[in-house]
Amino acid sequence: MASTLKTLPRLLRQATRTTTPTIVSSRTVPRLSILQSTSHIPQFQNALTNNTNRTFSTTSLRTRAKTMGQLRARNSTGPFSWKAALLFVVTGAGMIVYFQVEKERLARKRIAEMSKGVGRPKVGGPFMLKDLEGREFTAEDLKGKYSFVYFGFTHCPDICPDELDKMAEIIDKVNEATGDPSLFVPVFITCDPVRDTPEVLREYLKEFHPKIIGLTGTYDQVKHVCKMYRVYFSTPRDVKPGEDYLVDHSIYFYLMDPENDFVECIGRQDTPESASKVILEHINDWKREGRSLTGGQ
């Protein structure tokens, strides 16, 4: 690319020299040698008119030009012209951009496909929990849209609140970009069902983002979903009333595609900007492949 750009000014400079054909070097326009060899133009013109009879001519194409002006114009620029140069550069740049975009898309697709392949560790899967209205909520409810799953607990000292603030920013950024909030479903699953009842969760999540779906369930249901998502789970089963404890848990966001397959992890190191960029790329890839993305249900 760089070398093309470097030669472009030279090509353009040559292209502008339309009136002085003899200056153009024979290297760029080899067929021009006939002009350079004829020092007198009238003489040349003479040769031109006689040319039809000369069967041994090596310049048959050249001679079809009707006037001197046409000939000069053609010879001065040779195969190069403003338009050709421009077309070349634009096409070249277009191809480079296209290949770059395709390459990145395929890389993302590979990441997404990797988690679908046979023999890969599977993240996610069927589960049954309850939403904050007490309704049953299963993995089926996440299909048809991208979901963004986070595990935490409301009595979390410092990391979860930070991550949930980040989640809120990501939700806003993604929804703003797609223009359809139903395509992207943020989910918070508690690891601490004993303390995090629907009422507690509702009050807690309200402070971060109204769109976050809070899920809770029985101890065993929660343990099961944590296992499905490979989340480390250390909640004590039997807690005395009033006892205070913390829960150790993994602190990743899981991006799941509309078929509820795991796509990518978003971790502590991601900023809201980098995370929403990754998510939007996946959503756009899905759309571009023409696969169904129902949302709105």
Added chain:
Amino acid sequence: MGWFSSSSDTSKASDGGRIAPDRSSRERCWEGRDRFFACLDQNNILDAVKDDKEARGKCGKEVEEFEGACAKAWVKYFKEKRVMEYNRDMTIERIKKEDAERVADLKSQGRAT
């Protein structure tokens, strides 16, 4: 007092859950923690669990505020985290230093040969 007070009934939700600290009480807790840790820094105390007596003697007011604003589990967590983070930073520093030394060593060897 903070949300974690002696009367545990106040932190009970109507459906049996335990109400978590909200944004403002979290912030109050973090402020208390930061003030307490600043005091520990001034007095060169690292581990407020091990050196509890010394910490309470030097930063009595701060520790009281901190423990009043945060749940017990959080107080313990933050105190332990302080030690853990200090050790982590020290380890990172040490590795960086060792790396730099090794690079310098290799460079000088390269020059010698």
